[in-house]
Amino acid sequence: ADREGGAQAGDPGKLAMPRIIAVGSGKGGVGKSTLSVNLAVALARLGLKVGLVDADIYGPSQARLLGTEDEKPVAHDKRLVPIASRWGVPVLSMAHLTKAGQALAWRGPMAAGALTQLLEAHWEDADVLVVDLPPGTGDVQLTILHKFKPAGAVIVSTPQDLALIDATRAVELFAKGKVPVLGLVENMSGYICPHCGEESDPFGCGGAEAEADRLGIAFLGRIPLDIAIRKQSDAGVPVAAGQGAQADAFAALAARVRD
């Protein structure tokens, strides 16, 4: 199909963009990248053509999470070509464009320029583009929201009070950018000890659901703190690509996001 619709390089206003789902969080380290990659893989398992953009330019992790860290993208017609991954989800990350471990100390305009390249790549085959945003609520995020008008946003938080307060700011950021908030996901919610099976709540439990209620937004579900998620992430094998309770949790989340 002619999805490009006469798109021209250097003519971003005319680029046919897939539906963008932005994944944000108020602060770093709450599992936003983990959630983004697993959501993308789970959406692909539902039969959608999904691409993943790692817009977390200061801490890019999607190249590793999809096992593509040694790849470099080529350009075609002055636009980047997404990198295929083993999991059926093509990806582009700042990590693909910079040397491993290279620290970026860019000011807002440069960062926004780099992100534009990732977003204006050859995504014309995708139905949905999952965009892993930088944590927080700064100018870069707002620019991206204004320029690329996501169809919806998913916000990730841990059950902890501090993370929740920051998540509230993220909700406000999307509201300001007129992006509909699809809902809040509680990550690292409950921990089942792999040795004794006892369940504990290192970061509390249920806080995100109560906060979603208070803010009048949907609660999309909980993902437990599970060592398998961390280990598989490090190995570049998203749990959502496999079988079992965690894959099911991401499949349920993807179904809610899709509908």
Ligand code: ADP
């Ligand atoms: P963020 O993108 O918000 O900075 P990451 O997705 O990079 O956070 O996650 C931070 C760390 O926590 C990573 O090592 C990741 O593997 C781990 N992690 C995230 N979510 C879970 C989870 N539900 N269970 C276990 N480890 C997790």
